[in-house]
Amino acid sequence: MTNSTKSTITRRGALKTLGAGAGAAASLPLWARYTHAQSSEPIRIGFQVHRTGIGAAYGRWYDRTTMAAVKKINDEGGINGRMVEIVAEDDGTDPKRGAEVVEKFATQHNCDIAFGTLFSHVVIGSAPRAGELKLPYFVVSEGHHVASGMLNRYTMQPGITDVKSQVQAMAPYVASTLGKKVTMIFPDFAFGHDHRDYFTAALEAQGGQVLEHIAIPPAETSFTKYFPKIPRDTEVLYHVMVGPAVLTFVKELGEFFGPSAPPLFGFIDSLEAVDISSPGLEFLEGSYFWEGNPRYAQADQTEYDKAYRAAVGVDDNGASLSDPKDISTYAHMFGCWETLHTVKAGMEAAGYGGPDDRGKLIEAVEAMTDMPEGHDHPQGAKRFNGKTHQVFGHQYITQVNSGRLDLVHTTSIEDTLYPDEVDYTTQPL
Amino acid sequence: MIRRSLAALALTLLPPAAKAHVSEQGFVLLLPTDLYILGGVATVALTVLLLTIVPAPAIARLFRPLALNLPRLPILARLTGFASLAALLLLVATGLFGPTDPMRNPLTLSVWTVFWIGIVAVQALVFDVWRWINPFIAAARLGASIGIHPPFRTRLKTGKLPALLMFLAFAGFLLADPAPTDPPRLAAIALAYVAATLAATWAFGPRWLVQGEFLTVLMRTYARVAPFGRGRLGLPGWRILKSPVPGNAFAVFMLCLLGSGSFDGLNETFWWLQILGVNPLEFPGRSAIITPTLLGLLAMNAALVLAYALTIRLGARLAGGASFTQCFRTFAPSILPIAAGYHVAHYLASFLVDIQYVQSLTSTILGGPELHVTTGFFNTLATVRVIWLTQAGAVIIGHVLAILVAHALALRLHGDHRRAMLSQLPLALFMVAYTLFGLWLLASPRGV
Numbered sequence: 001m002t003n004s005t006k007s008t009i010t011r012r013g014a015l016k017t018l019g020a021g022a023g024a025a026a027s028l029p030l031w032a033r034y035t036h037a038q039s040s041e042p043i044r045i046g047f048q049v050h051r052t053g054i055g056a057a058y059g060r061w062y063d064r065t066t067m068a069a070v071k072k073i074n075d076e077g078g079i080n081g082r083m084v085e086i087v088a089e090d091d092g093t094d095p096k097r098g099a100e101v102v103e104k105f106a107t108q109h110n111c112d113i114a115f116g117t118l119f120s121h122v123v124i125g126s127a128p129r130a131g132e133l134k135l136p137y138f139v140v141s142e143g144h145h146v147a148s149g150m151l152n153r154y155t156m157q158p159g160i161t162d163v164k165s166q167v168q169a170m171a172p173y174v175a176s177t178l179g180k181k182v183t184m185i186f187p188d189f190a191f192g193h194d195h196r197d198y199f200t201a202a203l204e205a206q207g208g209q210v211l212e213h214i215a216i217p218p219a220e221t222s223f224t225k226y227f228p229k230i231p232r233d234t235e236v237l238y239h240v241m242v243g244p245a246v247l248t249f250v251k252e253l254g255e256f257f258g259p260s261a262p263p264l265f266g267f268i269d270s271l272e273a274v275d276i277s278s279p280g281l282e283f284l285e286g287s288y289f290w291e292g293n294p295r296y297a298q299a300d301q302t303e304y305d306k307a308y309r310a311a312v313g314v315d316d317n318g319a320s321l322s323d324p325k326d327i328s329t330y331a332h333m334f335g336c337w338e339t340l341h342t343v344k345a346g347m348e349a350a351g352y353g354g355p356d357d358r359g360k361l362i363e364a365v366e367a368m369t370d371m372p373e374g375h376d377h378p379q380g381a382k383r384f385n386g387k388t389h390q391v392f393g394h395q396y397i398t399q400v401n402s403g404r405l406d407l408v409h410t411t412s413i414e415d416t417l418y419p420d421e422v423d424y425t426t427q428p429l
Numbered sequence: 430m431i432r433r434s435l436a437a438l439a440l441t442l443l444p445p446a447a448k449a450h451v452s453e454q455g456f457v458l459l460l461p462t463d464l465y466i467l468g469g470v471a472t473v474a475l476t477v478l479l480l481t482i483v484p485a486p487a488i489a490r491l492f493r494p495l496a497l498n499l500p501r502l503p504i505l506a507r508l509t510g511f512a513s514l515a516a517l518l519l520l521v522a523t524g525l526f527g528p529t530d531p532m533r534n535p536l537t538l539s540v541w542t543v544f545w546i547g548i549v550a551v552q553a554l555v556f557d558v559w560r561w562i563n564p565f566i567a568a569a570r571l572g573a574s575i576g577i578h579p580p581f582r583t584r585l586k587t588g589k590l591p592a593l594l595m596f597l598a599f600a601g602f603l604l605a606d607p608a609p610t611d612p613p614r615l616a617a618i619a620l621a622y623v624a625a626t627l628a629a630t631w632a633f634g635p636r637w638l639v640q641g642e643f644l645t646v647l648m649r650t651y652a653r654v655a656p657f658g659r660g661r662l663g664l665p666g667w668r669i670l671k672s673p674v675p676g677n678a679f680a681v682f683m684l685c686l687l688g689s690g691s692f693d694g695l696n697e698t699f700w701w702l703q704i705l706g707v708n709p710l711e712f713p714g715r716s717a718i719i720t721p722t723l724l725g726l727l728a729m730n731a732a733l734v735l736a737y738a739l740t741i742r743l744g745a746r747l748a749g750g751a752s753f754t755q756c757f758r759t760f761a762p763s764i765l766p767i768a769a770g771y772h773v774a775h776y777l778a779s780f781l782v783d784i785q786y787v788q789s790l791t792s793t794i795l796g797g798p799e800l801h802v803t804t805g806f807f808n809t810l811a812t813v814r815v816i817w818l819t820q821a822g823a824v825i826i827g828h829v830l831a832i833l834v835a836h837a838l839a840l841r842l843h844g845d846h847r848r849a850m851l852s853q854l855p856l857a858l859f860m861v862a863y864t865l866f867g868l869w870l871l872a873s874p875r876g877v
Contacts, residue, residue, distance in 0.1 A: 054877060096717070274455070
């Protein structure tokens, strides 16, 4: 095993090690792995989790996925023969606390790395502290802030794609299959604006056109008055409403259009962890959604998805095995699983022995490129960009069919790529 | 430093792409809450009307408790008190040295879920459980048994003002602190509070517990609403009629129980967040709004005390005979059933989730597996309706009881039915309006 902590990591060397198989620790004889694991200090991963605050619903599933991934990694011998231990801290879905938590990981809990968290503002608030402390900070937030160059060399997003690539990858399918004349309805703040900007540009590149941008004030709870603004020749209605009024939005949309609605295209973010067969959502029958990972097990389900579902305790409908009404955040939470497996691969490639090797870990992950679909990457194959610290991967478009979401299109990874906006490798470690 | 400032600047310039979750609020917005609210307000208003024709003796009979022949067990109460003190210290230790995840930490779950939501509710809805588990009485006894004699044994002239101030500080911590669930932080605060209370108890004697220790004051106050007490069982609120008229600070304390409880719903609404200029779909976190939250808490309590004082003054003027101060103090306990109703309504949803973490923790402590914590009941219209109507029911029942209690207090104060009615009219109308406010709070979209 690559336990030579002094080895210098080259891009090539790291790739070679990675290519040697999933987890070189697994190549140790069982007794050696066992004794090594028993006698070594665990690898401590600081898990920044939304336990309280507006992200708590996501936090619950991020926690389950993280614990399941760690169990799998430990059952398979840990990382470099050492067990993985999770040190969870609540960030309160609060940027200032996020930074404090990152600091605690480095200074109080002696964590090797920090990991976690979905909400972008927490990541943006925490990353500078991670950079100052030189603590590798692996985020699972799908914000574009990593690849935009806003953060720093110690912050990476290797387990989930960013919103820019997700949105732009939708344009080819929408334009070619659903229609070229699109009206967008989105909440009037940054989240909605990202969709507006990325999708409008991507659709135009496909020869399509956004007829109207309808921005809804974030505190709005009644929507009927906005619908007359939808142009009559709209071929596709693109919606990304979020917050408690989403169900009202869909219900009123249905009442407004009746059966004569244009095809609907939305992001599952609106209805993540919500039962698609909920009352009021009947109107969504036949409509299309982006999903980061299909909530419902598909006809061609891979063995990897099957094993992953079982490990995180989710059934074929994306609900908890314990309660069929407890819907998981399936479109996003795979990011925790895949990030931890990438951390493992990175630590093994770097011969990670302790905090002194943090820089080597960063370099090892930067050296990664293609990650094949497998038990470590059940959502699908990925391509990591070491310069922008952002991973790219397949996106899924599903259609509501009898109250479940059936896969109709898988984008290529190429659909999701865009020119680099930063080269973090030029920053000193 | 510069990099940090730049990052902070970027943070303000580039608002985050947050994903506000639908949660049960999405279903609440689909419910015909306007009709439910109308029904609730009408119920409370009807109670006021009914009281005009119900004869005075019937009201007095309504609150007459039944005697139960229960054994008194003072020794047992001492034992449970000591056990509670030991448990408290053990919990503080788990807060300092145990799991950092608040939902896996015994201290956080015990303080916020078991005690603050659960035991306070039992105290107000069932019986005076605090009498059995008050760790501070046990500590005071411990002090006495090792020969500590309080040097200042006289009654504090401040009344319950220290308890009022401590309660407001507690409410500020609960609502405005960025991390009230963080185990080591909570442990440090709990330890400091226990130490300060012990010092005060050993200095002033057990009297401190009923004048300065806000938890004991709060729990004894809520016990006045409970149906069981002193070996008797009666309509909730009967003990208010058997209790002495509170002093000024104590009367304000009672009002602040409701004011702080109400603010702890108001501060989550879209309405409040918009006042603060916060986008309710991308709540920036508690640390961004500490000062506005504290100011809001104080303003809400001040507004409630003022509104109550105005209705009391108006009623006193209409009825004549009793002074404003006398009325102010006499009727303040009638607010308690409303405060108890709010407590239940406000915390029901989070209790349904968090008590599962308590079960899971108990399971792991006993050597079992972690249990799945579900929020599936927030995911169907039928279950959300049951939860919402239960919350609304708690608010409405609280108001109906409050009106009955206030009426009984007025009859006792004024002696004749007509003057009692007149004195109560402004307060009763205020309570009807507060029902509307409370139900509106439950139905409003929330961003936190």
